[in-house]
Amino acid sequence: MKILTVAEMAIREMVRRRAVLALLLALPLAFYLVRRGDQVGQSIRFLLIGLAWAVSTAALFASGTSRPIEPRLRLSGYASHHLYLGRLAAMWLLGIVVAAPFFALVAIDHGDQVRLGAVALAMLFAVTVAAPFGLLIGALVPRELEGTLLLLVVVGLQMMIDPADALTKVTPFWSSREIATYAVDHTGDEYLTRGLVHGLAFTILATAVVALLSTLRLRVRLRAATSA
């Protein structure tokens, strides 16, 4: 109940920022259109990075908006896990809603050339990883400008790094890239499996670090009186 209330209010906060919603949609669309003349795979990979970037940025800002209010919520009966899980659920839902029209776009544009189910899975994993990653940056770097720049560094690295480089496996959105390769290039199942494992592991790890940092930051340092 408490998690749902936090999620509901986080979504309400976000959807009332209409310019933010427009930009959330514009970013993946721009990435997709810019590469649409290239190979199909490149446009879909860039779409996935744009989607992940948009969702992680939304999560980063949601984290920053809530940061000054969370102490009050903590004192009003919420545990720290209500707060970060509620926000995470909200960002996941928002990400899926943003991803849905892009899936329709790919289906119309390239539906006969790609594995559509795997494209949907790649989008789902882009959103799944991006939400806790944005919250993680928000938890590690409390100031929004620094957080935004850090996110830019990570996404820029993700876009420019040579896919053959071993470093690529530690980038957060490698999972959706691997699943996209499976979807677009019709490779063997190993790409799909690697992508799923990486995505799940990164999501769990990022969520665990967010949980740890939130619990530490929002701990209540009071001694309860013993009953007389």
Place this chain on the structure above:
Amino acid sequence: MDNDRWLWTLGQELARHQLGPDAVRHVVAEAAAHLRDSGQPALRAFGTPEGYAAAVAESLAARYGRPARPAPGRVRLSARGITKRYRRRTILRSVDLTVRAGEVAAVVGANGAGKSTFLRICAGLLTPDAGEVMLDGRLGYCPQDAGTYDFLLPDEQFVLIGAGRGLDRERSKQIGRAGAAALQWRPAAGVQTRHLSGGTRQKLNLVMASMGEPDVLLLDEPYQGFDRGTYLDFWQHVWRWRDEGRAVVVVTHLLSQLDQVDQVLDLTPASEGAAA
């Protein structure tokens, strides 16, 4: 201002001066009878309703003393030996505060004296470098600012706080709206918090802090932006909370109400206090 409006305002002001309903009715009826008999406009006969109410309240207090209050109850908040340093600067040095149920404590001090820091330590949001805070009961905390979401409606803020307190949506809204009405504010439908004035936003902040019947209320200058009437209403609330048996701690830099609180904790450093 016509006489009816003047008499209505007088009643409000008398209530703000903590006169009971019977006394308010009696004073207003006497004033109304005088105006009827004399045929004078109220402003000429009595002056402003605020001034007349203050004079009546002072006269009654001098004659009968202040109304009896229930004796303070058990200790609700105890801060012992609180010390806090930021880098090499000591903000708080071995500060003690004990507040019982049914007491109001004011925390005063110059800018930068550590009032908000002390309140955050009392709320358990900051760790002191030395000392300990003991709390007995449920806490309500009103931060100085940044306690609300900009894009939510007041009703949604009430629902958010209410859910934390275990209240359902409708009950949360009811309690929130009742608290708002008591501060002369009726939240307009569809108006987001970011569009509220500073004073109204502080009312929202205060209402949220008082939801869920907390035993201890920590209020960090909650009246910023209040007009005079609302400021007086705020102190009415403080006294009502006190009389209901709550422990209230108010950070303030306004000294006009300090004679009506149970204790004053002055955090002005000794050297500054002596120089002042």
